[in-house]
Amino acid sequence: MGEPLVIIGNGMAAARLAEELTTRVLGRYAIAVIGEEPRLAYNRVLLSSLLADEVTTAELELKSARWWRDRGVTLVYGCPAVAIETDIRRVRLANGATLPYAKLVLATGSRPIRLPVSGATLAGVLTFRDIADVENLRHTGAGRRAVVIGGGLLGLEAAHGLARAGAQVSLVHLMDRLMERQLDARAAAMLRAEVEARGVTVLTRAETAAIDGRGHVEAVALRDGRRLEADLVVFAIGIRPNVDLARTAGLAIDRGITVDDGLATSRAGIFAIGECAEHKGTCYGLIEPAYEQARILARRLAGENAHYTGSVLATNLKVSGVNVFSAGDFLGRAGAEEIVLTDPGLNVYKKLVIADDRLVGVVLFGDTIDGPWYLDLIRSGAPIAAIRHHLAFGRILAEATEPMAA
C-alpha cells in the first residue's frame, strides 16, 4: 500500500489533483477523497447549463465511478470531515470514522455569501453553488418571477440559466456596470445588451435593502425605494473560502488557508488548493488557478520540484452565445497604452492593454477565440513590438505577418 493521502473536498480541484497524481505516480499514494455532497465530483462550471436545461446531471460528472475505482481512489462522499487531528495525522468524519494520513490536502472550496439583510433566510431565498441549489432553483423558479442579486460571473450565469428555464428574471447589481471586476465599461454595456436581449431585466446601481415576505419571499426592496416582486431570490454576490476545518485545526488563516509556493499550509504535511487557499494574499474563485495548483501540488507530491507563483486571471463567461473574456490588467495603469478594436455589426469589442511593449491585459467581447493566446502573452511577458499592429486581429494573422514590418 502506498502512503496514505487524504483529500478533503470532492470538487473540481480534488478531482484534478487525483487525476494528476494517479497519472504521475500511480500507487505511490493510497488516496482517499472525502466529499460533503452525496455524489461523484462534478463540473461546477456547468451548473448554469444544467439550470438552463442544456445539459443533464449525468453530463456534469467529471469522472465515472469506474475511473475512480480503476485508480484505487477511496471515495467517501455524503459525509463531511469534521476535524483534523494534526498531531496524530488523522481526519475525523461526521459519522465518527477516522482516516489517517501522511499527507492531507484541503480542497474544501468556498461557500456562497448571503447579504446581511432582513429576510435573507426566507424560504425561496437561495444561492447558486451546487447541484442541490440548481435542483431547488429548477423546482421553484420555472415560470415565475426571480430576482438574482449580484451582477458578477455567477449572477449572470444564474440569471441566464433561470431565464432559459422559463423564469422572469431581474438581475440586481450594486455597481454601475455588470462584471465590473472583469470588464470595462464598454464590454459591460455590450454584455448588458446581450443579457437583456435574452430576457433578463438588468438593474444596476441597485442596492438591496431587504427581502420581504411572510415565511416565503415575496419581494426585494431596493434602497432607492424600488420594489421587485419575486417568487425566488438568488444570492450571487460572491463566495467566501471554506476554512472552518482548517481554522479549528489551527492552520494559519487569513481570508483563506494561507499556502506557500509549494501549496503547503502552516502545518507540515497539510496542503491546500483551490478556492479555500490563499496564496500571496489572493484567494482565487475560478477554475483555472485551482487546476494549476492541483497540477503543481501533484508534481511536488510526485517528487518533482515545482512552484506555484500565482495565476494570471482570465475570465470566461460561460453563458452560451455570449463570448466574454478578460485577463490581466485590463483597465490599464499609468503609462499603459490601449488598442481597441470594435465592430458593432459583428458585436465585437477587443481591448488590449500594453505596457513596456508587453501585453498586460485584455478584454474581449464577441470574438474571444484568441483569449488563450493573449493570456499566454500576458503570462509570458513576451515582447510584442513586432506584432503590435496585428495583435488585435488574432494569432493566425499576427503570426503570419510577424516577420513583416508594420
Added chain:
Amino acid sequence: MTAPAPLPAIRTTCPYCGVGCGILATPDGRGGAAITGDPEHPANAGRLCSKGAALGETLSLDGRLLHPMLRGTNGTLARTTWDDAIDRIAGGFRRVIDRHGPDAVAFYLSGQLLTEDYYAANKLMKGFLGSANVDTNSRLCMSSSVAGHRRSFGADVVPGVYADLDEADLIVLVGSNAAWCHPVLHQRMMAARRRRGTRIVVVDPRRTATAEDADLLLTIAPGMDAALFSGLLVHLADTGALDRAYMDAHTSGFDEALGRARAIAPDTAATAAAAGLAAGDVAHFFDLFAATGRTVTAFSQGVNQSAQGTDKVSAIINCHLATGRIGRPGMGPLSLTGQPNAMGGREVGGLANQLAAHMGFLPADIDRVGRFWNAPAMAGAEGLKAVDMFAAVERGDIKALWVMATNPAVSLPRAGAVREALGRLDLLVVSENVLANDTVTAGAHVLLPAAAWGEKDGTVTNSERRISRQRAFLPAPGEAMPDWWMVAQVARRLGFADAFAYGGAADIFREHAALSGFENDGARAFDIGALADISDPDYDALQPMQWPARAPSPLPACGERSDRSAERDDPGEGASPRMRRQESPSPRPSPRKRGEGEDSRLFATGGFVTPDRRARFIAVAPPALRTATDDAFPFRLNTGRVRDHWHTMTRTGKSPRLGCHLPEPFVEIHPDDAASAGVTHGGFARAVTSHGACVLKVAVTDSQRRGSLFAPIHWSGETASSARIGELVVNATDPFSGQPEAKATPAAITPAVLPWAGFALSRTPLAFPAGTWWARVAIAGGVGYLFATTAEPGHWAEIARKMFAGRAHAEYVEPGLYRLAAFTGHRLDGALFVGPADSTPQWDTVRALFEGETVAVADRRVVLSARRAGGRDAGALVCACFGVGVIAIRDAVAAGACDVAAIGATLRAGTNCGSCLPELKRIVARELKAAE
C-alpha cells in the same frame, strides 16, 4: 436560353495621344463597351497602350455634365435649357463685342476636339465675330513644331510616316518619353530594334522608361538640344556627311545656319560641354548619325515646351535637310504630337496665328477665306496665343471667353493666376463632359454638356497626317450635344444661320475639305479637296487616309504636276479619285494595310511649300533657358506625363486600372539633391517657384538629373489637394511659337512635414479637412484617396465617423493609429486608415473587399488589419479555454478523431474547465453521423 446578339463593333479612334490608334468598340448595350485595338488601322495594327486599353473603364456617367447650366444671381449653377444657354452666350458675346470690340472675346479650344468642332469654332470667331482670338491647348503641346515646320518647309507638314520607324536603322528620340507617352509607336520602334537591329538614341535630361531600352542615352542639360544638333550639323559638314546634291537642289540658307551652328558648338568637345554630356557619348552619337542613312529623329514635348522650342525643331530639321534624309523610307524628322487631334486643329487653322486651312493673315488669304465663307467680319490680324490670351483675360482686355474641351485653370503656366482671372470674366462659357473641373469651378457662367468620346462623330488627324474617323458607339447621355452643334446654335442666334446651317459633321467636313482646296493650286500643302464632295455614306465609311488628297485639277499650279509626281514613287492616294462623291453608292474602300502610307511621304525630292519650293536652313539662336536659377530657386522644374494618365485625368481618372500605376502626384529628385534639400523618398516636399507652390510625394531617383526636379502635370484641384503643377510653371514663351517653357522653371524644394498618412475608400467623393494633403484615385465602385496630415490619428475618429455617417463603424484605435471600416449590412461601403506616414499599410486588401459585393465574416474580423484572413473563419467558439472554434473540431473529426478525448488530444479543446464537453460531444456525434 440564347444570349442576345452582340452589338456590332464600331471602328473609331483613341481619344488620347497623337498616335491616333484605331479602336474597335463593341457596345455592351448597358452604356459600356468592350475596347480592343483595330487590327486594320495602320497606326496601331491592333495594338493599344494601357490608357487606350482601359477606355472601357472610363465610360461611366459618374460626374458627367448632362444638361446646360447657368450661374444664377446667387452664384450657384442651376440647370437650364439649351435655348436659354445659347441666348445667354450669344447675348453675352454680342454685348461685349458691341461695347469693347471683337478682340474682347476669345475661344480657347482643344486638341481633343474633332476637326469639325474646330472648324465651326474657328469660322465663327475669325469670319463672323471679327477676331482671331482662337487658340488652343495645342499651343502648350506642339506649336513649336508647327513653327519649326513652317520656317523650314513653308508649311506645317510632317514629312514622314510611322512606317519610317519600322524601316529606320537609327531612331533618335529627343525630348520624348515615347515608352509612356506614345507607347504604341514605341512598340513599333522596339519591334524594329528586334527585327533589324535598329539602334535607339535617347536625348533627355531624365533617364526615362524610354531610356531603359536605348542603346545610347544622352542626359542632356535642360534646354541644350539646339547645341547638340548644332554640333551635329558641324560634325556632318566637317566629316563630309552632307548630301550636297539634295541641298543644292532643294534647300537654301545652309551657310548661315552652319556658321551659327559653328558659333554655338564648334566641335564635339564644345558640344559636350554646352550640352552637359560626356564627349565620348556625343562623339558616339555623331558617328552613328553620320553613318546611318536610315535615321528618324522623333521629337516631342522636351523639344516643344521650350522658349526656344522652334529653334530646337529647326536644329533637328537642319540635320535632316543637310543629309537629304527626309521623306524617304526610314528617314526624316518626326514630330510626335501629344494630342489626338492637335493636327486636325492645325489643319483647320484653329491657332491664333493661322487663319484657316494652312492660310495666314496675308491680305490675299483673308480675302480668299472671306469670300469662301461669305463672312461679314473677317479677322484682320493674328489673335492672341494662349499665354497672351490669358494674360489679356487677367488684364481685363478679354471679357468673354468660351473654353471647349480643355482645362486651362490646370494646364496653363501660372495656372493659379489664370484660374483667378477666369473668375473675373464677364462671361465664361465652358463646354465640358464633366460637372466639375478646375476651370468650371473657377467661375463658369454657362456650362454646356458636350458629347464625349464614343458619343460624337467626326474626324481626327494623327502625327503622320492620317485622317481617321471618330465614330459614335454610344448614345449621347442627357442633353449632351457635339461642340460643333453648340457653335452653330450660337452663330444662328447671332444672325449667321446661313453660314452655319450644318445638319451634321459631314456637312462641316465637306466645307473644310472644300476650303482646303479652294484656290489652292498646290500653293498650300494641306489640301483634301478630293473629299469636298464626299457623300454622307462615304464619310461614314471613310477609311484612315493621309493628306494631301487633292482634287484633280485641269489647270495644275505652275510646276506642281512635275514636282508632285517627282516627290513620290507612285501616284498615291492624293491623286486617287476614289474618295470622291459618286452618284451611286460607292464601293467601300478596302481596309488599308500597314505600310501603305509610304506613298505619302513628302519632300524626298524637294517640292517644299515655300515660294521657291526650297526648304530653308535656319540659323538658330544660341541656346539658353529664358529664366535663371538663383539661391532662392536653385532647381529646374521639369514637368511631363506619366504612363497611365492623360492630361488632367477627367477621363483616365475614372479608370481603376490606370489609377494603380502612380496613384499620387510626386516630384522626382536626384539622391544627392534630396540629401542636401533634406527630403526623403516616400516623404513629402513643397515644390515652390515664384508663381506658386505644390506639396508632392517625393521620389528619390538617380534617373533624375542633378539640379532638376520632375513633376507630372495630371493632377488638378479635383484630384489632389496641392498638385496643380501648372501653377508653378513660368510663362516665358518661344518668340515664334508662343509655346511656354514648361520644363525648366526655377524652383526650390523643401521638406513638408506630414507625419501621418493613410487612405480612404468611399462610394461617393469625400471632403477632407483643410490642411489635409490628398490625392484621389479611381477604384471600382467608388473613389479612393491617399492622404497625409499633421492631425494626429486620434483626431480622425470624429472626421471619419462623420464622413461615413449612417453606416455601421468598425474601428481600430491604437496610439498613433486610427482605422474605420463602414459597413452597410455585409457590404464594405467605406474605410479610412491613418497612421505614421512611414508605415502606412497598402490598401490593396481593403480595396478588394470594398470592390466586392459582400465581406465574409472571417475577412471582416481582420479588415482593419489591411490584411486578409489567412484561412477560414474559426466558426463559433466552442472551447473558450483554448480558443477552439467549431470548424477546427469538424476538421479534426473529419481527420479521424472519433470522441471528445481524441479531440482533446489534438486540439486540447475541453481539457481545461470542461464546460464545453457536452457541446463537444454533440458536435462529434453530429459529424460522425453526417459522415456515415
